Amino acid sequence: xxxxxxxxxxxxxxxxxxxxxxxxxxxxxxxxxxxxxxxxxxxxxxxxxxxxxxxxxxxxxxxxxxxxxxxxxxxxxxxxxxxxxxxxxxxxxxxxxxxxxxxxxxxxxxxxxxxxxxxxxxxxxxxxxxxxxxxxxxxxxxxxxxxxxxxxxxxxxxxxxxxxxxxxxxxxxxxxxxxxxxxxxxxxxxxxxxxxxxxxxxxxxxxxxxxxxxxxxxxxxxxxxxxxxxxxxxxxxxxxxxxxxxxxxxxxxxxxxxxxxxxxxxxxxxxxxxxxxxxxxxxxxxxxxxxxxxxxxxxxxxxxxxxxxxxxxxxxxxxxxxxxxxxxxxxxxxxxxxxxxxx
Amino acid sequence: xxxxxxxxxxxxxxxxxxxxxxxxxxxxxxxxxxxxxxxxxxxxxxxxxxxxxxxxxxxxxxxxxxxxxxxxxxxxxxxxxxxxxxxxxxxxxxxxxxxxxxxxxxxxxxxxxxxxxxxxxxxxxxxxxxxxxxxxxxxxxxxxxxxxxxxxxxxxxxxxxxxxxxxxxxxxxxxxxxxxxxxxxxxxxxxxxxxxxxxxxxxxxxxxxxxxxxxxxxxxxxxxxxxxxxxxxxxxxxxxxxxxxxxxxxxxxxxxxxxxxxxxxxxxxxxxxxxxxxxxxxxxxxxxxxxxxxxxxxxxxxxxxxxxxxxxxxxxxxxxxxxxxxxxxxxxxxxxxxxxxxx
DNA sequence: TGTTAGCACTCAATCAAATAGAGTGCTAAC
DNA sequence: GTTAGCACTCTATTTGATTGAGTGCTAACA
Numbered sequence: 001x002x003x004x005x006x007x008x009x010x011x012x013x014x015x016x017x018x019x020x021x022x023x024x025x026x027x028x029x030x031x032x033x034x035x036x037x038x039x040x041x042x043x044x045x046x047x048x049x050x051x052x053x054x055x056x057x058x059x060x061x062x063x064x065x066x067x068x069x070x071x072x073x074x075x076x077x078x079x080x081x082x083x084x085x086x087x088x089x090x091x092x093x094x095x096x097x098x099x100x101x102x103x104x105x106x107x108x109x110x111x112x113x114x115x116x117x118x119x120x121x122x123x124x125x126x127x128x129x130x131x132x133x134x135x136x137x138x139x140x141x142x143x144x145x146x147x148x149x150x151x152x153x154x155x156x157x158x159x160x161x162x163x164x165x166x167x168x169x170x171x172x173x174x175x176x177x178x179x180x181x182x183x184x185x186x187x188x189x190x191x192x193x194x195x196x197x198x199x200x201x202x203x204x205x206x207x208x209x210x211x212x213x214x215x216x217x218x219x220x221x222x223x224x225x226x227x228x229x230x231x232x233x234x235x236x237x238x239x240x241x242x243x244x245x246x247x248x249x250x251x252x253x254x255x256x257x258x259x260x261x262x263x264x265x266x267x268x269x270x271x272x273x274x275x276x277x278x279x280x281x282x283x284x285x286x287x288x289x290x291x292x293x294x295x296x297x298x299x300x301x302x303x304x305x306x307x308x309x310x311x312x313x314x315x316x317x318x319x320x321x322x323x324x325x326x327x328x329x330x331x332x333x334x335x336x337x338x339x340x341x342x343x
Numbered sequence: 344x345x346x347x348x349x350x351x352x353x354x355x356x357x358x359x360x361x362x363x364x365x366x367x368x369x370x371x372x373x374x375x376x377x378x379x380x381x382x383x384x385x386x387x388x389x390x391x392x393x394x395x396x397x398x399x400x401x402x403x404x405x406x407x408x409x410x411x412x413x414x415x416x417x418x419x420x421x422x423x424x425x426x427x428x429x430x431x432x433x434x435x436x437x438x439x440x441x442x443x444x445x446x447x448x449x450x451x452x453x454x455x456x457x458x459x460x461x462x463x464x465x466x467x468x469x470x471x472x473x474x475x476x477x478x479x480x481x482x483x484x485x486x487x488x489x490x491x492x493x494x495x496x497x498x499x500x501x502x503x504x505x506x507x508x509x510x511x512x513x514x515x516x517x518x519x520x521x522x523x524x525x526x527x528x529x530x531x532x533x534x535x536x537x538x539x540x541x542x543x544x545x546x547x548x549x550x551x552x553x554x555x556x557x558x559x560x561x562x563x564x565x566x567x568x569x570x571x572x573x574x575x576x577x578x579x580x581x582x583x584x585x586x587x588x589x590x591x592x593x594x595x596x597x598x599x600x601x602x603x604x605x606x607x608x609x610x611x612x613x614x615x616x617x618x619x620x621x622x623x624x625x626x627x628x629x630x631x632x633x634x635x636x637x638x639x640x641x642x643x644x645x646x647x648x649x650x651x652x653x654x655x656x657x658x659x660x661x662x663x664x665x666x667x668x669x670x671x672x673x674x675x676x677x678x679x680x681x682x683x684x685x686x
Numbered sequence: 687t688g689t690t691a692g693c694a695c696t697c698a699a700t701c702a703a704a705t706a707g708a709g710t711g712c713t714a715a716c
Numbered sequence: 717g718t719t720a721g722c723a724c725t726c727t728a729t730t731t732g733a734t735t736g737a738g739t740g741c742t743a744a745c746a
Contacts, residue, residue, distance in 0.1 A: 026709050039719050044710065062709050062726045133483065140477045140493055148491050148501065150483055158491065158499045234600055238593040250581040253596055257577055369738050382690050387739065405696045405738050 001053055009036060010046050011055055015067045015075045019318045022241065024064030069283040069317075072295070076280050076321050105230045108311070108331065113233025116327060118315035119256065123266045124228040125307035131187050135179050137172060137213060145209075147216050159216040163209055171206060178202055179213065188218060227266065229259045240316040243293060251290045252314075261288055266310040269298040277332060278325055283317055295319045299328040301335045344396055352379060353389050354398055358410045358418045362661045365584065367407030412626040412660070415638070419623050419664050448573045451654070451674065456576025459670060461658035462599065466609045467571040468650035474530050478522050480515060480556060488552075490559050502559040506552055514549060521545055522556065531561060570609065572602045583659040586636060594633040595657075604631055609653040612641040620675060621668055626660055638662045642671040644678045 013034045017025045027047055031040040038046075047065055050056050055071035058064075067075070105122050112120040134150040145161040167175075182199050183191065196214055200207035234256040237243045243252065255261050264287045269279055281287070281296040288296075291314060298312040311331060313324050356377045360368045370386040373379075381389075390408055393399050398414040401407075410418070448465050455463040477493040488504040510518075525542050526534065539557055543550035577599040580586045586595065598604050607630045612622055624630070624639040631639075634657060641655040654674060656667050 024709090028709075040709090041711095041719055041721090042717085045718090048711080058710090060726065062724085064709065134481065134489070136479075136481050138477065138479050138491070146477070146491070146493060146499065148481070148489070150489060156489065156501045156503070158501065160499070232600065235593045235597040238589050238596075244589055246581050246587055249592070250578045253581075254578040257575065367738090371738075383738090384690055384692090384740095385688085388689090391740080401739090403697065406698075407738065 001049060003053065006036070007046055007050055009034070010043060011050055011067075011071060012075065014047075014050075014056060014065060015071060018066055019320060022316075022318055024059055024066050026064035029064070067317075069285070072282045072317060072321075076282070102228070102230070105228075105309075106232070108335075109230045109232035112311070112313065112327065112331065113236060116313060116315070116320075116324060117233075117236050117239060118313045118319065118324070119231065119233045119236050119252075121229055121231045121256070121262055121265075121310075121312045121314070123262075123310045124230075125301075125303050125309035126227055126270070131185055132183050132217075133185075135176075135183055135217070137176055137179070139167065139169075139172060142166065145213070147213055149217055159219065161212055161216045163212065165206070165209065167206070167209070175203065175206065175209065175213075178210075183217075191218075227263060229262050229266065231256045231259065231262070236315070240318075242318075243316055248293060252294070255288060255290045261290070262312070264288055265296065265298060265312055269300055269310045269312070270308060278328055280321065280325075293317070295321075297321070297324050297328060299332050301332040303335065344392060346396065349379070350389055350393055352377070353386060354393055354410075354414060355418065357390075357393075357399060357408055358414060361409055362663060365659075365661060367402055367409050369407035372407070410660070412628070415625045415660060415664075419625070445571070445573070448571075448652075449575070451678075452573045452575035455654070455656065455670065455674065456579060459656060459658070459663075459667060460576075460579050460582060461656045461662065461667070462574070462576045462579050462595075464572055464574045464599070464605055464608075464653075464655045464657070466605075466653045467573075468644075468646050468652035469570055469613070474528055475526050475560075476528075478519075478526060478560070480519055480522070482510065482512075482515060485509065488556070490556055492560055502562065504555055504559045506555065508549070508552065510549070510552070518546065518549065518552070518556075521553075526560075534561075570606060572605050572609065574599045574602065574605070579658070583661075585661075586659055591636060595637070598631060598633045604633070605655070607631055608639065608641060608655055612643055612653045612655070613651060621671055623664065623668075636660070638664075640664070640667050640671060642675050644675040646678065 010030060013030050013036075014025050017029060017033065027040040027043040030036075030043045030047075031038060047056065050071075051058065051065065054068060055074060056065040057068045059066060102124070105124055109120050109122045112118075112122075131152045132149060133152055134148075136148045138146045138148070140146045140160065143163060145163050145167075147159045147161055149157045149159075151157070178199055182195055191214070196211070199214075200210050203210045234253055237249060237252055243249065268287045272279065277299055279298045281298070283295065284292050286292065286294065286296050293316075294314050295317045296312055296314050297319070298310055300308055300310055302308050311328060313319075313328065315324070353373060356373050356379075357368050360372060360376065370383040370390055373386045373390075374381055374383040379386075390399065393414075394401065394408065397411055398417060399408040400411045402409060445467070448467060452463050452465045455461075455465075474495045475492060476495055477491075479491045481489045481491070483489045483503065486505060486507070488506050488510075489501060490504055491499065491501045493499050521542060525538055534557070539554070542557075543553050546553045577596055580592060580595055586592065611630045615622065620643055622641045624641070626638065627635050629635065629637070629639050636659075637657050638660045639655055639657050640662070641653055643651055643653055645651050654671060656662075656671065658667070
């Protein structure tokens with residue numbers, strides 16, 4: 001069957017209306033609300049076609065129609081006009097730059113949640129090029145060393161290493177020089193066993209310490225490979241009756257709290273290198289099972305030097321896609337600006 | 344009116360039963376379930392008295408009775424026998440010691456949540472004696488210094504300081520010695536203006552840097568004075584119908600997510616220096632408004648060197664107080680052990 | 687004087703039937 | 717191709733009746 005211009009407009013009208021009300025929408029409503037000037041009967045015929053084609057469906061006989069996942073998909077792909085929404089407030093807040101990354105991310109999540117009335121999440125950027133920029137051992141007390149590693153992007157890791165042997169200032173200095181000359185500018189993957197044994201040899205009697213230190217460094221760089229995720233506005237789901245029943249709400253809230261499951265979403269988004277920046281998962285398209293009654297919109301942001309993270313907005317299927325996409329674009333853009341300003 | 348032994352036993356029976364079922368309990372039930380051998384009529388008389396005295400109340404005429412806040416309070420204060428609950432699993436899990444504090448705390452929160460079926464929270468220990476143990480400046484690149492501060496309890500803070508002037512290795516070394524000799528062993532409050540100006544004078548042309556560095560140190564120590572709170576099991580509230588209606592659930596979930604409000608609870612608990620370790624807030628006794636339909640049990644844990652934090656369990660008023668208190672005691676004890684083992 | 691049996695009464699919860707209303711599909715007319 | 721009209725379907729809402737748990741009170745009992 002042909003998807004005529006008129007059918008498209010009717011479908012559009014149905015979706016728009018359903019987004020607003022959350023109620024199944026009937027032929028009469030469409031006939032009155034649109035400027036198509038068609039009677040409800042005609043609309044009914046068209047709707048019947050649209051249903052046959054799979055774009056809309058009836059929750060039960062003698063109810064109005066609601067968009068199917070396929071319908072939403074069409075809407076998102078073809079009909080969406082990006083709203084020029086006023087996000088000034090948002091920009092301003094972001095510009096009073098918090099220099100602590102996690103604070104910033106928390107704020108972004110919250111801002112988005114308040115602004116959109118959906119639940120939101122944001123993953124901390126994963127550092128792909130984990131290049132060591134600076135490295136230092138210091139003695140905290142007689143049996144503890146402190147290893148500080150700065151990797152590209154000025155991310156600082158530290159680790160306390162227990163040592164058994166006494167070390168004087170001179171040896172420490174030598175060790176520092178040794179480590180820095182060998183490891184500076186390298187990523188974790190580039191440090192191989194050959195280098196390690198070479199360093200151990202040069203360290204002489206302190207080779208055990210070198211081994212411990214390298215282990216500690218490896219551990220501290222790796223440590224938060226399990227990426228941090230910040231969420232906000234989980235309780236927004238209560239605003240949408242179709243998600244707010246106990247069973248579903250409990251599951252969704254749990255997913256948000258556990259965060260673990262959200263990583264799938266992050267992975268999925270980041271994996272798609274080719275993406276234009278914004279991805280929309282409708283209903284069952286989402287990689288997270290518990291969110292099959294939701295829609296999820298994700299965006300990738302980049303902070304230069306290969307640091308990429310994900311922002312996600314989770315809401316009902318009847319999500320205001322226009323607004324969400326617009327907001328996400330603004331946010332990712334802002335993050336970009338912020339990074340530029342900082343460097 | 345006298346609160347006779349018999350009345351007490353009836354009250355106890357009512358509360359016990361209500362804790363189990365969550366339903367208002369009637370005279371007949373009490374008459375059958377207890378070994379008091381009293382008819383329902385007698386029980387009714389006694390219940391009538393108990394109601395007059397404020398220990399129980401009726402949701403509506405011709406419903407059974409439920410405990411009032413005052414009733415719960417009496418129960419908690421006098422009648423509770425601590426259950427020797429098997430917490431072996433819990434002990435074991437805690438003993439595979441995560442050495443990262445935040446991971447540990449997250450785990451404890453989760454463990455508690457799963458174990459008790461209530462919502463839980465735990466605040467990171469606040470460091471009261473913020474004594475500087477070790478301090479070091481290093482040059483990351485030509486216009487950035489890295490300041491690392493280790494305070495007592497091996498808590499490490501770092502901060503990147505932009506500097507305008509070129510500094511060679513020697514100056515840096517001098518500065519490090521200067522700072523360490525002056526500031527070592529001091530708490531933030533003990534650093535006064537006199538010392539700062541003395542240091543600046545000794546630093547000569549680098550006095551600006553000293554100023555910047557001290558500011559950075561002050562900032563990094565203070566930074567997370569706004570204490571970190573980890574929560575878990577918020578969705579457990581759905582298990583208790585009396586909390587699970589949309590309005591309440593939404594509020595509670597929000598409180599958990601915002602965390603900000605939970606600090607009140609933490610403050611309140613920590614403030615009471617004299618407390619025996621465990622505090623029970625029933626209904627309106629809680630400092631958090633949104634939790635007025637809940638009960639909150641908090642415990643203070645100590646990690647030596649003046650580091651104290653709070654653990655809280657939030658559930659319905661008909662909480663299994665015995666179990667919760669028992670569990671909390673075990674946990675705080677375990678944390679104590681953990682600390683000892685670590686040092 | 688304390689305890690109990692019995693009865694009238696109250697009230698929430700449950701169920702079934704009636705009703706309203708939104709919406710569809712079909713047919714015949716335009 | 718479009719529309720008006722009507723019969724039909726199904727859900728949601730309302731209403732009224734019923735049930736049952738529970739109370740309070742009174743009179744009888746030990």
